[in-house]
Amino acid sequence: xxxxxxxxxxxxxxxxxxxxxxxxxxxxxxxxxxxxxxxxxxxxxxxxxxxxxxxxxxxxxxxxxxxxxxxxxxxxxxxxxxxxxxxxxxxxxxxxxxxxxxxxxxxxxxxxxxxxxxxxxxxxxxxxxxxxxxxxxxxxxxxxxxxxxxxxxxxxxxxxxxxxxxxxxxxxxxxxxxxxxxxxxxxxxxxxxxxxxxxxxxxxxxxxxxxxxxxxxxxxxxxxxxxxxxxxxxxxxxxxxxxxxxxxxxxxxxxxxxxxxxxxxxxxxxxxxxxxxxxxxxxxxxxxxxxxxxxxxxxxxxxxxxxxxxxxxxxxxxxxxxxxxxxxxxxxxxxxxxxxxxxxxxxxxxxxxxxxxxxxxxxxxxxxxxxxxxxxxxxxxxxxxxxxxxxxxxxxxxxxxxxxxxxxxxxxxxxxxxxxxxxxxxxxxxxxxxxxxxxxxxxxxxxxxxxxxxxxxxxxx
Ligand code: SF4
Numbered sequence: 001x002x003x004x005x006x007x008x009x010x011x012x013x014x015x016x017x018x019x020x021x022x023x024x025x026x027x028x029x030x031x032x033x034x035x036x037x038x039x040x041x042x043x044x045x046x047x048x049x050x051x052x053x054x055x056x057x058x059x060x061x062x063x064x065x066x067x068x069x070x071x072x073x074x075x076x077x078x079x080x081x082x083x084x085x086x087x088x089x090x091x092x093x094x095x096x097x098x099x100x101x102x103x104x105x106x107x108x109x110x111x112x113x114x115x116x117x118x119x120x121x122x123x124x125x126x127x128x129x130x131x132x133x134x135x136x137x138x139x140x141x142x143x144x145x146x147x148x149x150x151x152x153x154x155x156x157x158x159x160x161x162x163x164x165x166x167x168x169x170x171x172x173x174x175x176x177x178x179x180x181x182x183x184x185x186x187x188x189x190x191x192x193x194x195x196x197x198x199x200x201x202x203x204x205x206x207x208x209x210x211x212x213x214x215x216x217x218x219x220x221x222x223x224x225x226x227x228x229x230x231x232x233x234x235x236x237x238x239x240x241x242x243x244x245x246x247x248x249x250x251x252x253x254x255x256x257x258x259x260x261x262x263x264x265x266x267x268x269x270x271x272x273x274x275x276x277x278x279x280x281x282x283x284x285x286x287x288x289x290x291x292x293x294x295x296x297x298x299x300x301x302x303x304x305x306x307x308x309x310x311x312x313x314x315x316x317x318x319x320x321x322x323x324x325x326x327x328x329x330x331x332x333x334x335x336x337x338x339x340x341x342x343x344x345x346x347x348x349x350x351x352x353x354x355x356x357x358x359x360x361x362x363x364x365x366x367x368x369x370x371x372x373x374x375x376x377x378x379x380x381x382x383x384x385x386x387x388x389x390x391x392x393x394x395x396x397x398x399x400x401x402x403x404x405x406x407x408x409x410x411x412x413x414x415x416x417x418x419x420x421x422x423x424x425x426x427x428x429x430x431x432x433x434x435x436x437x438x439x440x441x442x443x444x445x446x447x448x449x450x451x452x453x454x455x456x457x458x459x460x461x
Contacts, residue, residue: 018091028092030446031070034131037062043123047114056102061110062124063093064102069439072417076104112176116427121434125235126259128441132231133260135449139228142291143253144268144402147220147238147245148409151420152205152429154217159197159207166198177202177425184426202424206239219421219429222248223408223437224256227268227401230408231444233260235437237429246278253286266291268398277345279386280379290386291398305365307374318349319374321365325355327374341378349374412436 022029037059044058067089068079083089084101095101115121132138160166167173168182181203197207199217209215222245224234234252238244249269257263266289267273267282274295282288300306310319310327319327327349329340340347356362356371366372377383389395413419418436421429 016097018087018097022088022091026088027070027443027446028067028088030451031066031442032092033451034128034135034442034445034449035066036127036131037124039123039127040120043120044114044118047118056106056110058110058114060093060095060102061107061115062120064089065107065111065435066439066442067092069416069418069435070443072415074417074422076107076422079107080104111423111431116431121431121438125434125438125441128438128445129231129233129260132229132441132445133262135445137229137231137444137448138226138233138262140226140262140264142227142266142268142398142401143233143256143264144225144227144398144405145222145249145252145273146225146270146402146405146409147222147240147248147272148412149208149210149218149220149240150413150418150429150433152199152202152217152219153421153424154199154202154205156197156214156216158201159199159217162194162196162198166200173200175201175424177204177428180204180425180427204239204426205429206241208240219426219433220245220248221409221412221429221433221436222252223405224249224252225405225408226264227398227404229444229448230404232408232437232441233262235433237426237433239426242272246273246275249273249278250281253288264288266394266398268292268402270402271295274386276377276379276383279382283382283385289389290382291389291395292386293390294383294386303364304367305361305372310374312376312380319376321351321361321372323355323359323361323365325351325359327351327372345378346375347378349376408440411440416440 040059040062048055064079064083067073067083068076071082073079073082080101080103083093083095090097090099129138168178178200184204195207197215197217199205199207202217205217205219207215208218218240220238220240222236222238223232225231226233233256236248236252238248249267253263253267263286269290269292271293272295274290274292276295279290279292279294282290282292305322310321312319316326317329321327329347329349330338331350331352342348351366351372353371356366359365416436416439418432421432423429423432
């Protein structure tokens, strides 16, 4: 017999325990066991007035934001609707059935104000990393570094060529992102070559393009990851620019050492991190082994001898060519001694023109030049050190471990849907990337660390 649902929705009194309606294996229940917000009110205390109307509870705001970042709910308006309707989200935000969800505009006000001024997201990120450490998810032996480009909230049609003069005092350009950009520009100037196009809505975002794709404005999120369990040890927002990404690596390694007391034995990265100054900083500055391919700019495609075929003689400060002739930095004494160091921090070694002119190997060496030159980096010893690691079993394992960062970026974009930013300016990008990394580390804790039935059931309703 076909049954019929009894009762209606007009009952006046219910006995309802929210806690009982959230499944024991719900991701938020597990995340809740690792989230400690006990310091929150103290950290934010000085950013609130002691008089006036009470604000929305900051813990409720943070918990709601975390729901959004853990489940890929990118719109604040939609997030508020979801928290209003979803029982598990309500439970995680410590809200009763009838409690009012804050208005979506309250989020913007707090994100750009108190939360940013107090550096709350960074403190929260570090709390979660410390929890990962105490749960044994961090070994501190090998770190991997990589960057991923995320589209900025800036329409490509609002960009103009960078050589075109811009009247930044125009009141129509008086946004927070523009003010922030101008302050930073005054402080640091342009890093690297100026971009082809500048956005008038978010000028700190960099005009960038992957090969074969249309260009767009973007930021880079830089992850420093412990390869043992894939925990994100640090995150930094930069413009989508190689020089800034390399500098961010140094910032993050020093910050992790300073704040968390961990310095890895080796660092895994791709060729973008294999520049000579970066390798020098790692090898001789920090004593960290670079599991990074050396950035070779001397490879030749015309079949002539490459620099690797010339032998370096440290004691004589010269190269020996395949014809066993010397290449030196100078062939005569100058009245005023010269270093021969170029702006690119290299020294050029030259063969003698007379040697090359009569050499039977000239067509294989320098067919279009009177003599052969070899450029040597000032940091060649660090480059040699990195090359020597290339065939070790540890290095080959590192090539596989590097994929752990790529997996995190794929998860960030496909599952958490952080493929376009919602906040503008570099600080907006920083906040979004920090919250994403917090969500990813919390998910890692929730999925990896076994919990007793008691700790899962003990959460408040
Ligand atoms: S061309 Fe000059 S540098 Fe090259 S092998 Fe001959 S002598 Fe040496």
